Amino acid sequence: MAFDRFGRNIHYLRISLTDHCNLRCIYCMPADQTFCPNHKLMQDEEILKFAQLFAKLGFDKIRLTGGEPTIRANIVDIVRGISSVPGIRSLSMTTNGVLLPKLAVPLKEAGLQRVNISIDTLEPDKFHRLTRWGKLEDVWKGILAAEEAGLTPVKLNAVIVKGYNEEDVIDLAAQTLEKPWQMRFIEMMPFAGATDLQTQQTITAAQIQNKIETEFGPLEPAGKYDGEARIYRIHGAKGELGFISSITLPFCSECTRARLTADGVLRMCLLREKEIDLLTPLRSGASEDDLRQLILDGVWEKPWGHGLDQGIIPLNRVMNQIGG
Ligand code: SAM
Ligand code: SF4
Numbered sequence: 001m002a003f004d005r006f007g008r009n010i011h012y013l014r015i016s017l018t019d020h021c022n023l024r025c026i027y028c029m030p031a032d033q034t035f036c037p038n039h040k041l042m043q044d045e046e047i048l049k050f051a052q053l054f055a056k057l058g059f060d061k062i063r064l065t066g067g068e069p070t071i072r073a074n075i076v077d078i079v080r081g082i083s084s085v086p087g088i089r090s091l092s093m094t095t096n097g098v099l100l101p102k103l104a105v106p107l108k109e110a111g112l113q114r115v116n117i118s119i120d121t122l123e124p125d126k127f128h129r130l131t132r133w134g135k136l137e138d139v140w141k142g143i144l145a146a147e148e149a150g151l152t153p154v155k156l157n158a159v160i161v162k163g164y165n166e167e168d169v170i171d172l173a174a175q176t177l178e179k180p181w182q183m184r185f186i187e188m189m190p191f192a193g194a195t196d197l198q199t200q201q202t203i204t205a206a207q208i209q210n211k212i213e214t215e216f217g218p219l220e221p222a223g224k225y226d227g228e229a230r231i232y233r234i235h236g237a238k239g240e241l242g243f244i245s246s247i248t249l250p251f252c253s254e255c256t257r258a259r260l261t262a263d264g265v266l267r268m269c270l271l272r273e274k275e276i277d278l279l280t281p282l283r284s285g286a287s288e289d290d291l292r293q294l295i296l297d298g299v300w301e302k303p304w305g306h307g308l309d310q311g312i313i314p315l316n317r318v319m320n321q322i323g324g
Contacts (some may be wrong), residue, residue, distance in 0.1 A: 001058035004302040016262040016323025021068040024132035037038040055087035060121035083111025097142025121168040162201035176239030184242035192315040205245035252305030271306035
């Protein structure tokens with residue numbers, strides 16, 4: 001088991017499979033983003049090796065992310081490999097959904113259990129603006145494909161940006177009236193490269209909740225947290241609403257996560273710059289014991305929380321380079 005110096009048992013690993021993406025969301029990366037060359041990304045067997053190492057340290061939950069994980073070559077084989085690692089009991093993916101119409105069934109058959117799909121608006125023009133070129137109907141088909149394939153419960157993520165989609169929270173929330181989906185609203189977090197947008201155009205979870213309650217009446221607390229999300233329900237709805245308030249109500253004290261970036265670096269806090277390179281030692285022949293020690297040392301040093309309230313913004317990577 002891996003513990004940090006505050007006694008938190010760290011057992012949830014987010015693995016970024018690539019920093020590349022088939023969209024360019026405005027809050028995630030700058031328009032002129034450049035991407036990591038393929039040889040610097042973890043290769044398939046290196047990803048599997050790390051999954052096995054982390055599993056031996058008690059990590060039992062893995063989420064695949066990116067960039068966009070579904071554009072990774074051999075994605076189905078990667079999922080199949082990780083799902084058969086002893087000790088991994090939960091395997092999920094965060095995706096923009098665009099490629100799910102063709103991948104949902106093979107991914108499910110390979111052992112993927114659930115997906116979170118990002119959808120920030122139900123209006124095609126706004127979706128195009130927010131993603132710089134995406135087509136809403138592709139994502140919608142992806143959501144339906146995920147549900148059909150049994151990658152359930154389907155969870156949807158929306159980052160809310162002032163001046164873009166703050167009015168859309170009503171339509172998004174309304175989807176849960178008839179669908180058993182979990183619609184999650186995320187406070188936009190600031191990273192290097194897009195920080196002007198991210199610090200000036202943040203909408204808080206409380207503001208989002210207010211808008212929804214003005215339309216649908218008081219939300220009923222579902223009495224639980226799902227990861228970092230506080231869960232509610234519109235009265236009589238089939239699905240749920242989640243609020244992720246990383247800025248205004250951080251869940252750091254409960255955080256059990258580590259992140260492995262696509263270039264093989266261990267990052268113990270999304271919003272802190274400190275990183276431990278694991279891929280270079282692996283490629284230069286480090287023993288399993290050496291790698292295990294590097295991971296345990298990294299986990300031990302996990303920061304207590306992020307420093308956004310002191311104005312500390314991570315400047316060394318944007319979101320697609322870390323893995324959301
Ligand atoms: N491409 C996939 C997707 O969009 O779902 C997975 C990677 S993406 C980086 C993971 C999640 O991070 C998405 O739900 C996305 O909306 C969210 N995200 C990206 N930039 C963000 C930011 N600045 N603040 C908060 N969430 C952000
Ligand atoms: Fe791509 Fe996801 Fe970032 Fe959007 S949020 S640009 S889909 S990695």
